[in-house]
Each structure stands twice: as C-alpha cells, then as structure tokens.
Amino acid sequence: MAEYGEWNRKGASLSDVTAKKEYGVDREFIIKGINAGKLEFREGSIYGNPYIKVLRRQLEEYIAEELGKEYLNKAKNRTELRKIKKEIAEVECRLASLKLEKTALERLLEK
Structure with missing residues (x-):
C-alpha cells in the first residue's frame, strides 16, 4: 500500500514509458505486476495517448522479485x-x- 502522499512526491512515481527507459521493462511486465496485485497504478492520458503511472518503490521491488x-x-x-x-x-x-x-x-x- 502506498504511503500518504507518495503519489505526489517528486520522482516517487513514473510512467510505463519512463520505466522502459530507466529499467528496460515493457508495458506488459507492468500490467502483469498490476494483475498480480504487486503494483498500484493510475491511468492517465497526454494529448490522447494513454499511459500507466506506477510507484517507483513498488516497481523496483517487483523487478527485484521477478528479474533479480x-x-x-x-x-x-x-x-x-x-x-x-x-x-x-x-x-x-x-x-x-x-x-x-x-x-x-x-x-x-x-x-
């Protein structure tokens, strides 16, 4: 569960596109984590392009668990x-x- 205000802290959350750049994980990997209940997420859209926003801390824990x-x-x-x-x-x-x-x-x- 996310801490109070974690979504609003600078650098605490990132989009699926940024996760691909920084960690090399694709959107499907993130969706798999969301479906498994390991990642909290928010959906957004910029100029009509949808994205998934996840918490960096949870994503790093999930990556360490799944990929090492x-x-x-x-x-x-x-x-x-x-x-x-x-x-x-x-x-x-x-x-x-x-x-x-x-x-x-x-x-x-x-x-």
Missing part, C-alpha cells in the same frame, strides 16, 4: 551513467561557449 536484484542494480547503474554522460556533455558545451566569450573579450582588450 542484479538486473535492478545494473539498470539503475545504466540510468545513472546516462545522466552523468549527459551532464558532462552539457558542461563541456558550456565550457566551449565560455572559452569563445573569453577569446572575444581578450581581443577587445588588446585593441
């Missing part, structure tokens, strides 16, 4: 690595733009 803790840890590490790579790319892009600004300012000061 090793699979869950590997999926979490893969997601974390993807976030870190994205952040590094953003920082490198920002650094490149700052270097251009620096060069432009140095040229102005030389005149």
Whole structure:
C-alpha cells in the first residue's frame, strides 16, 4: 500500500514509458505486476495517448522479485551513467561557449 502522499512526491512515481527507459521493462511486465496485485497504478492520458503511472518503490521491488536484484542494480547503474554522460556533455558545451566569450573579450582588450 502506498504511503500518504507518495503519489505526489517528486520522482516517487513514473510512467510505463519512463520505466522502459530507466529499467528496460515493457508495458506488459507492468500490467502483469498490476494483475498480480504487486503494483498500484493510475491511468492517465497526454494529448490522447494513454499511459500507466506506477510507484517507483513498488516497481523496483517487483523487478527485484521477478528479474533479480542484479538486473535492478545494473539498470539503475545504466540510468545513472546516462545522466552523468549527459551532464558532462552539457558542461563541456558550456565550457566551449565560455572559452569563445573569453577569446572575444581578450581581443577587445588588446585593441
């Protein structure tokens, strides 16, 4: 059973599409968990596209139970690595733009 306010907490719930990206589980796996009574869910729709929203905590427990803790840890590490790579790319892009600004300012000061 969900804790009070768990559905409203940031990052505590995720859609079936996000679950596929983060954990590599498909919609059918989530539906199987819902039918087994392991996952609480809410249905929603964005621009006419339906989705299923589940609690992250329950989904992680269900994944560990069905696919193993090793699979869950590997999926979490893969997601974390993807976030870190994205952040590094953003920082490198920002650094490149700052270097251009620096060069432009140095040229102005030389005149």
